Amino acid sequence: MIRKIKLLLLLSVFAIGTAVADEGMWLPSLIHKLNINTMQQMGCELSADDIYSINHSSLKDAIVALDHGSCTAEVVSKDGLLLTNHHCGFGEIQQHSSVEHDYLEDGFWAMSREEELPNPGKTVTFLISVEDVTAKVLENVNDDMTEEERNKAVRKTLDQLTKEAKGDSHYEVYARDFFNSNQYFVFVTETFRDVRLVGAPPQALGKFGGDTDNWMWPRHTNDFSMFRIYCGPDGLPADYSKDNVPYQPKHSLPISLKGVKEGDFAMVFGYPGSTSRYKTSYGIDYTMKVTNTARVEVREKKLDIISEYMASSQKAKIQYASKHARSANYYKNAIGMNEALTKLKVIDQKKALEDEFTAWVNADQARKAKYGEALGLIENYYSDVENDKAREFMTEALLRGPEIFTFAYRVKPMVEMLKDPESNKDRIERYAEFLKIMADDFFKDYDASTDEKVSAALMKIYAQETKPALQPTCYQEIQKKYKGDYEKFAAQMFNKTVFDNKEEYLAFLDNPSPKVLEKDLAFQTAVQIYEKYNEIRNLVDARSDILEKGERLFVAGLMEMQPNKKFYPDANSTMRLTYGKVLDYDPRDGVTYKYYTTTDGYLEKEIPGDYEFNVPARMKELLLAKDFGQYADADGKLHACFITNNDITGGNSGSPVINGKGELIGVAFDGNWEAMSGDLAFEENLQRCINVDIRFVLWVIDVYAGADHLIDEMQIIR
Known part of the structure; x- marks a missing residue:
């Protein structure tokens, strides 16, 4: 903006x-x-x-x-x-x-x-100082650049500025963009x-x-x-x-x-x-129909399963208290947001502003040349959100849902190391020790039977909400071998894995073998999920320039259209x-x-x-x-x-x-x-x-x- x-x-x-x-x-x-x-x-x-x-x-x-x-x-x-x-x-x-x-x-x-x-x-992190570096950053961009070229030039300048700000100090230094990549600040902080x-x-x-x-x-x-x-x-x-x-x-x-x-x-x-706050009517419609819908549908099922386990004992309640709280917080937030956006007719208000913006732009040829494509770019982006929807549901249902997939995927770097175990012996041992440290915290608050239920329920939701081309390859096997029964698949997956049991997992890390990982159904499923997620993310990113440019121009135009207002980021x-x-x-x-x-x-x-x-x-x-x-x-x-x-x-x-x-x-x-x-x-x-x-x-x-x-x-x- x-x-x-x-x-x-x-x-x-x-x-x-x-x-x-x-x-x-x-x-x-x-x-x-x-x-x-x-x-x-x-x-x-x-x-x-x-x-x-x-x-x-x-x-x-x-x-x-x-x-x-x-x-x-x-x-x-x-x-x-x-x-x-x-x-x-x-x-x-x-x-x-x-x-x-x-x-x-x-x-x-x-x-x-x-x-x-x-x-x-x-x-805990203290703020030491803030510097507006907008002028320095924008010296190196122009209107003839593509979004990719513009972003590359911006990153190069910011990297240089943050390096200079850090010097040889113990401080952390980072840059942030404001107003949809129209303004930039460098922050110096100290972390204890x-x-x-x-x-x-x-x-x-x-x-x-x-x-x-x-x-x-x-x-x-x-x-x-x-x-x-x-x-x-x-x-x-x-x-x-x-x-x-x-x-x-x-x-x-x-x-x-x-x-x-x-x-x-x-x-x-x-x-x-x-x-x-500067999101358009198109973006708000997407948030309501996709982002919040995915959050509510997935978390409601997950919370039901977790709550059932927590009611079984004091130990269970302690184990899952923090997990339940994290998931429940924005589950309810998504419900309330959709209700409020509807009641307050926010999309109608946004459309009225966009109509005003369009009239202002069209009233002047110079403005039309500069900002005329802004809303069209945004509308174009949101006209095709099948991949975005898949990413949202995969994040909620498969990456943030079951715990076993993200836990098992941590072992992925070992696969390459184990192709040459002699040369990588020290690296394998160091990485195994690192994984062992994380295992204590994970298994302290983990119940495999609960995670099995979560896995079955949320994998099924993902299948219902996406087309087959956007599903991990394991979904084909679930349809063929398990007749679409996600509970049977989850039962088999947890039966054929070392990642749901601390003793088996630590035994594997003591003597890591590629054959174990090749036969481990949870690990192989996790790899397939992340492979598909990266594929989907790349599809989304391939179109992101359209949205980035549209929103950048829209906000820039708004500020020019309303010169007497104070804009906050x-x-x-x-x-x-x-x-x-x-x-x-x-x-x-x-x-x-x-x-x-x-x-x-x-x-x-x-x-x-x-x-x-x-x-x-x-x-x-x-x-x-x-x-x-x-x-x-x-x-x-x-x-x-x-x-x-x-x-x-x-x-x-x-x-x-x-x-x-x-x-x-x-x-x-x-x-x-x-x-x-x-x-x-x-x-x-x-x-x-x-x-x-x-x-x-x-x-x-x-x-x-x-x-x-x-x-x-x-x-x-x-």
Whole structure:
């Protein structure tokens, strides 16, 4: 999206209908030009330099990307203490859990630094600096280039710029394109690799309401967990070591106990993952009919099978808790998105904008020459999406569905090595050791009989949704030898594999043989699946230039057509700031949702013994006693959650909600059902960010858990 490419600093807020200050995921490095005056008028008492600076500590230095952007977290003490969502730490909580120590059920609290639990592979990343390199990149492209030539020239320049920015430092440097490859920035970051679990409430608090309440308001969830960043004695990132020390951050967020009231200024800092606000009516139609349909159809079947297994024992529930949560989250999101897009008539709104664009383009010959083909290219691309549909269903049903295929495919590099075992002896041994390390985590949370059921059900769905030419070769055998019975095929596949049993798998790695792999039905099926996937992906990529060029020209034209608007870039897992207010909303006629909930609602929702709505006895006792102390609101109640009209999406989970003074007032954890169209179209009257009140978080840490030592290391503003 861009207008005359070199005028890109005119970045502006574009949305269907009116553009409002609360909409937009803004680059913090540009708010001094675009947003700070509006923010201050709304109640922000900070300067742009207080929010983003590369010369001194600022708010950005307290915000981190968890695991390179899957979630966000914030630093809340001078000893590197982190606060994020419970579901952002769910995987680690689950990994540390066992039947003997069920931290999902009971919660976990490290009462000393020595008790904090390491998490190999978990990372936190700080943003060091951002540089706009658009002018340098676009010097090397012109309108006569094909998309392939243009992309090659852009990549060459970006490779050079990122190399220069990194120098001999330990920093990571990467580039991102914005506005559909019309603008470019280089990001310098620092990643810490020793991140330890400090605390988490029981799942009955941290995930109260479960899948039923997911994406819904009102909420009563205490959705948080705590980690700590460790570094080497020199203050630099280091792998886990007992000699590491707590990291001393450049900035940590003070925490306000003053609460919020309607109309208060609020900003959210974080790493939103992906939005497509500039997608055309053609793209939205595809998302609804293909992407979301594939997600719902496949995950519904998978979740049914997993849920049945989880109900069989406590061990099963622990094993599959994280897997179920990951799959269920965007299953429900896809349902809600389609409902919201339909209800809000987003496709009709997009078509109206496209008609306006077409009229504007056709009114001037120069514009027609430059932008006239944009919408035609996009329409042409979406007129033939059979391959795209196959890719979507294969990703959901075969790559993200059964676990055995991706697990077995990891052994594929060994095939070439084993053709000359003597020459490759050292490589084979090293790779086998690497695979053994991964095996422990895989089999700890794996049930072969459940995966067999998932495999049969999802392979069948893929067959039903695609034509034979787009199916892996094993599908021909299933039709001929097994008469189309996927359950029989899956049973045979799991009977003839070493990849569903830890002992057999480790025995194979001790003495890897190509004959074993040749006869292993799961491995051969996995290879065929990935071969077909790569074939389909190549077919899709062969036409991608059509869509890329069309969308690039369309957005460039939009910005030229609306020169007085502030355009903001789509989310792409880079740090963003959004600002707005604490506000209630009217979801439907005759109904108003107020902006906060209290723990009264937590008790009102109780269903004793229920997986989603159980209230632990200790929690109930404390809440009924109403001993809320310094964490009570002025009304004497303990507030649970509140909503703002901040613009967020996936990746913002765990983001800090900050008041006008730069103090932490809550932790963002969800969006609302009525505005599930938000990734594609911002709905200014309905879109809300759901946050856990920081006072509820601190009350649980202090009173429920008795971990007042954690409170002591925070800066509390009373």
